[in-house]
Amino acid sequence: MSRTFTLGSLLCVVVCGLAATARPDARAAGQAKAQVIEIAAERFSYTPSEFRVKADAPVEIRLSSDDTDHGFRILGTDINIIIPKRGKGSATVTFQPPKPGRYVFECSKLCGAGHAFMRGTLIAE
Amino acid sequence: MTNLHSIAATVALVCLAALDPAQAGAQPTAPPPPPERTTAISGYMDFHFNKLELEDGRLDFHRFVLLVTHRFSDRIRFVSELEVEHALVEGLEEAGELELEQAYVDFLLARRFNVRAGMMLMPVGIINERHEPPIYYGVERPFVDTLIVPTTWFEVGAGVHGEIGRGWRYRAYITSPLNAREFTAEEGIRNGRQKGADTNIGRPAVTGRLEYAGVRGLTAGASFWTGHSGFEFRPRFEVPVTVTEADVRYSRNRLELRGQFAHTTIGNAAELNGALGRAVGVDPNVASALRGFYGEAGYRVISGASFGDVGLFARYENFDTQYRMPDGYLPLKALDRDALVVGFTYWPDADVAVKFDYSALRNRSSVIRSHNSLNLGLGWWF
Numbered sequence: 001m002s003r004t005f006t007l008g009s010l011l012c013v014v015v016c017g018l019a020a021t022a023r024p025d026a027r028a029a030g031q032a033k034a035q036v037i038e039i040a041a042e043r044f045s046y047t048p049s050e051f052r053v054k055a056d057a058p059v060e061i062r063l064s065s066d067d068t069d070h071g072f073r074i075l076g077t078d079i080n081i082i083i084p085k086r087g088k089g090s091a092t093v094t095f096q097p098p099k100p101g102r103y104v105f106e107c108s109k110l111c112g113a114g115h116a117f118m119r120g121t122l123i124a125e
Numbered sequence: 126m127t128n129l130h131s132i133a134a135t136v137a138l139v140c141l142a143a144l145d146p147a148q149a150g151a152q153p154t155a156p157p158p159p160p161e162r163t164t165a166i167s168g169y170m171d172f173h174f175n176k177l178e179l180e181d182g183r184l185d186f187h188r189f190v191l192l193v194t195h196r197f198s199d200r201i202r203f204v205s206e207l208e209v210e211h212a213l214v215e216g217l218e219e220a221g222e223l224e225l226e227q228a229y230v231d232f233l234l235a236r237r238f239n240v241r242a243g244m245m246l247m248p249v250g251i252i253n254e255r256h257e258p259p260i261y262y263g264v265e266r267p268f269v270d271t272l273i274v275p276t277t278w279f280e281v282g283a284g285v286h287g288e289i290g291r292g293w294r295y296r297a298y299i300t301s302p303l304n305a306r307e308f309t310a311e312e313g314i315r316n317g318r319q320k321g322a323d324t325n326i327g328r329p330a331v332t333g334r335l336e337y338a339g340v341r342g343l344t345a346g347a348s349f350w351t352g353h354s355g356f357e358f359r360p361r362f363e364v365p366v367t368v369t370e371a372d373v374r375y376s377r378n379r380l381e382l383r384g385q386f387a388h389t390t391i392g393n394a395a396e397l398n399g400a401l402g403r404a405v406g407v408d409p410n411v412a413s414a415l416r417g418f419y420g421e422a423g424y425r426v427i428s429g430a431s432f433g434d435v436g437l438f439a440r441y442e443n444f445d446t447q448y449r450m451p452d453g454y455l456p457l458k459a460l461d462r463d464a465l466v467v468g469f470t471y472w473p474d475a476d477v478a479v480k481f482d483y484s485a486l487r488n489r490s491s492v493i494r495s496h497n498s499l500n501l502g503l504g505w506w507f
Contacts, residue, residue, distance in 0.1 A: 047338065
């Protein structure tokens with residue numbers, strides 16, 4: 001009985017250990033395929049300016065700038081971050097869509113004469 | 126054995142705990158948002174040294190520009206751009222100008238359809254809507270973006286704009302027309318801008334742009350502007366003006382490429398020259414068509430260094446403000462020009478640019494020489 005319990009415990013350790021190490025990879029792979037979005041900002045556009053994500057999972061948005069620092073604000077949410085200027089790194093934000101729908105994002109840092117054109121749409125399905 | 130049981134059970138519990146994302150801290154969190162601001166101020170400056178061949182060098186604080194924006198709500202916002210040119214305003218453009226280049230209200234109705242009214246930049250060419258000094262090579266703007274597309278080109282009016290999906294964007298405005306009374310042979314339509322100052326709007330002009338920016342680093346667009354510009358003449362006669370333009374811009378990593386083509390037609394140019402000649406005593410020899418194009422390549426030979434970036438560039442331009450003449454008129458060949466501009470930009474910061482270039486100009490005249498120039502500039506955005 002004692003031997004069985006010991007073997008059972010060790011098996012549990014091995015299985016849980018494998019699961020614990022495998023799960024983050026699986027999550028990262030899933031995000032890389034569907035829930036990680038990379039956006040490049042420059043005067044006066046985001047690329048891509050429209051993208052689709054699954055509404056039932058958080059989306060990791062990675063932002064970089066090709067020129068000055070820009071903002072990234074999703075209207076109707078508390079997401080509002082600064083994208084560092086060229087050569088100063090990037091910014092990452094995680095957004096969980098509260099429900100399926102279209103979410104408009106825009107530059108929240110005045111960036112030039114065409115600042116008002118810097119908008120895009122996140123579509124959560 | 127009991128110890129082995131305890132250790133195994135403990136490790137199993139730790140592993141089970143690791144499967145719980147909440148305990149493992151697997152949920153990434155967003156950085157805290159900066160304070161919400163509904164009014165923002167920003168701007169750019171442009172300080173130049175120009176040494177024209179055979180002339181003394183000149184220092185000029187070319188542009189001091191302040192942008193002020195205000196967001197009334199997520200759907201209504203105000204944008205303005207106020208510029209002092211050449212540091213001093215004395216009432217004549219040669220001395221300086223105080224210009225309200227933008228002052229409009231945007232009504233953001235839908236992604237595909239938004240309404241704008243007020244003082245607006247004409248959506249023509251690369252530079253007119255995108256002219257902050259650190260983002261273009263060369264101390265001065267391209268000749269084509271000065272003499273064929275008269276940047277900074279701004280007029281009062283109203284229009285619509287939006288993005289129709291996958292990187293396609295459009296603008297379409299109704300604006301005040303150009304004033305043909307101010308057209309010249311050397312600078313074409315440039316002096317005809319009414320600039321929103323008690324403008325004649327008897328026959329509004331129409332302008333628009335379709336643009337694709339769906340691939341990172343690539344922007345390609347085509348623009349037009351068309352209007353009737355003879356409203357100051359009595360008896361009144363038609364001077365239809367049409368500007369068409371196409372441009373492409375690509376930048377990725379260290380490389381930046383640009384190209385632009387612009388063409389302007391001026392209808393009834395012979396009648397216009399006659400009327401202007403009777404008014405001022407000299408026939409101005411205004412052309413019936415103007416044309417210009419350029420190609421530019423820039424490359425950051427140093428990028429990401431602790432002291433900043435350095436980029437080299439070369440631009441070839443061809444611009445002719447006497448491209449086609451009305452019947453009975455001969456072109457002034459000195460105004461059929463081309464330029465080779467080479468130089469570098471040093472960015473100690475992405476928003477600060479120290480520029481140097483040498484502009485070699487040629488023209489088709491066998492009598493009149495175009496003069497080369499050496500230019501130094503300091504431009505910054507904040």
